[in-house]
Amino acid sequence: MNVIRVFTMTLICLLIGTMISWQYKSIDNNNRLVTSQTTSIHALQEELIEQQRINEELEKRLKEINREIDDYAYAKDDMEKVDKTIKKEMREAQILAGLVDVKGKGVEIVIDSIYGFMFYEYKLLDIINQLRAWEAQAISVNGERITVLTEFEWTEGNRCKINGNYYTMPYVIKAILPPENIDYLVYMIEDMFELVTRYYDIDIQVKEEIIIPKIKSEGALLKYVY
Amino acid sequence: MRKNDRKNILLFVFMILGFVLALQFRSVMSNTSQEEISTVQTIESLKKELEREKLIGDSLREQLDESIIQRDAILRNMVEERGGEDITKEWEKARVLAGLTEMVGDGVVITLNDASEIVDGVIDPLLHEHSLYEVLNEIKKAEPVAISVNNERIISTTEIVCAGPTTRINRNRYAVPYEIKVIGDSKKIREAFLNSSIVTFEFIPNNIRFQIKDEKDIVIPKYSGRIDALINAVEVVE
Numbered sequence: 001m002n003v004i005r006v007f008t009m010t011l012i013c014l015l016i017g018t019m020i021s022w023q024y025k026s027i028d029n030n031n032r033l034v035t036s037q038t039t040s041i042h043a044l045q046e047e048l049i050e051q052q053r054i055n056e057e058l059e060k061r062l063k064e065i066n067r068e069i070d071d072y073a074y075a076k077d078d079m080e081k082v083d084k085t086i087k088k089e090m091r092e093a094q095i096l097a098g099l100v101d102v103k104g105k106g107v108e109i110v111i112d113s114i115y116g117f118m119f120y121e122y123k124l125l126d127i128i129n130q131l132r133a134w135e136a137q138a139i140s141v142n143g144e145r146i147t148v149l150t151e152f153e154w155t156e157g158n159r160c161k162i163n164g165n166y167y168t169m170p171y172v173i174k175a176i177l178p179p180e181n182i183d184y185l186v187y188m189i190e191d192m193f194e195l196v197t198r199y200y201d202i203d204i205q206v207k208e209e210i211i212i213p214k215i216k217s218e219g220a221l222l223k224y225v226y
Numbered sequence: 227m228r229k230n231d232r233k234n235i236l237l238f239v240f241m242i243l244g245f246v247l248a249l250q251f252r253s254v255m256s257n258t259s260q261e262e263i264s265t266v267q268t269i270e271s272l273k274k275e276l277e278r279e280k281l282i283g284d285s286l287r288e289q290l291d292e293s294i295i296q297r298d299a300i301l302r303n304m305v306e307e308r309g310g311e312d313i314t315k316e317w318e319k320a321r322v323l324a325g326l327t328e329m330v331g332d333g334v335v336i337t338l339n340d341a342s343e344i345v346d347g348v349i350d351p352l353l354h355e356h357s358l359y360e361v362l363n364e365i366k367k368a369e370p371v372a373i374s375v376n377n378e379r380i381i382s383t384t385e386i387v388c389a390g391p392t393t394r395i396n397r398n399r400y401a402v403p404y405e406i407k408v409i410g411d412s413k414k415i416r417e418a419f420l421n422s423s424i425v426t427f428e429f430i431p432n433n434i435r436f437q438i439k440d441e442k443d444i445v446i447p448k449y450s451g452r453i454d455a456l457i458n459a460v461e462v463v464e
Binding site: 005009012013016019020023027034037038040041044045047048050051052054055058059061062064065066068069072073076079082083085086089090091092093094095096097098099100101102103104105106121122125126129132133135136137138146147148149150151152153176177178179211212 | 232235239242243246249250265266268269272273275276279280282283286287289290293294296297300301304305308309313316317319320321323324325326355356359360363366367369370373380381382383384385386387398399450451452453454456457458459460461462463
């Protein structure tokens with residue numbers, strides 16, 4: 001009789017132990033579900049806000065293009081307006097393509113090596129991308145206009161190939177960007193170089209007028225076009 | 227076993243049982259609570275709203291593309307009638323180089339994605355923005371004609387910026403996978419990409435997924451954003 005009682009008690013305790021463990025798992029899962037649902041709500045809200053922003057921009061852009069269409073139709077018989085429109089469109093494309101010299105307020109960054117440390121092309125890429133992130137509208141490196149297809153290639157003799165031409169340090173990077181972004185850009189560039197100032201001499205200057213030359217050779221860009 | 231011991235054990239067992247029942251009750255209550263139901267409803271309604279906004283976005287994009295085609299046709303007519311052959315040629319050249327025209331041609335399509343699983347030795351399984359612009363630089367070494375990432379035309383001002391789990395390209399956000407379309411010499415682009423240090427030292431060791439395939443008649447869209455916002459700080463030197 002005593003053995004049966006002990007056996008029954010053991011069985012009950014085992015069952016209760018299993019139940020507690022299931023219960024713990026179940027509550028843990030519920031908590032995880034709630035956390036993931038909350039995260040999911042935040043992610044969805046963010047995505048929704050972003051999509052609404054994109055839609056607003058698209059709507060604005062659509063209105064602008066439709067207004068331009070109306071303006072062009074209206075200007076069709078006004079030769080002066082037609083000429084102005086052609087000039088404006090041509091200029092816009094030429095600036096973006098890097099086919100004309102441009103000027104404006106911007107920054108000049110000069111990077112030189114202190115003890116002959118190499119400055120690889122990916123570091124130049126980082127700077128160029130940072131300039132673009134702060135909406136740089138024209139960029140040049142050692143007088144080479146940076147276009148859509150400009151490559152940075154590390155080559156023999158510690159040289160960097162840019163637009164098919166070879167350059168060594170110091171690198172003089174010039175960029176024209178919206179004046180309201182200049183301070184942020186300078187801060188970011190200084191931050192990028194904070195830990196390497198003992199290896200490189202970095203000079204960043206904000207200039208009221210920077211001239212950025214047009215692309216030196218259209219060869220590589222144009223060989224596929226015609 | 228004495229009678230008193232049995233009672234103590236039973237007391238202990240029933241206390242645990244009571245505790246478990248209380249926990250169970252609370253768990254069930256929280257599962258069926260109004261809060262839980264409203265969370266599910268919020269998720270559903272957000273999903274529906276997002277879907278609706280995406281449809282609106284697609285429709286707006288279509289309308290915008292049509293309007294741009296119409297505007298460009300009017301402009302082309304203007305230039306041809308008024309400017310003559312030389313001006314038309316110069317205008318076309320500038321637009322092609324600026325990325326303002328759609329391009330069609332043979333080339334490659336490269337797909338990049340985060341690592342599918344974390345295996346031993348993987349330091350960083352995520353595809354970061356710097357990897358993306360380094361890949362674009364490798365492609366540019368092979369002298370391509372035009373490049374797009376997730377159908378966003380790469381132009382001279384295109385930024386590749388980390389924006390949380392996404393990447394900002396031409397002020398729009400994109401998440402992985404990234405589909406890079408390139409028109410140009412397939413063989414040269416393939417060699418430049420596969421032999422690059424980014425593939426050898428970053429993608430392969432970190433299990434980052436990549437695929438490259440040759441394709442014919444790839445369509446690369448033109449840049450469709452606002453141009454004046456990209457050139458309002460510069461002035462042409464006459």
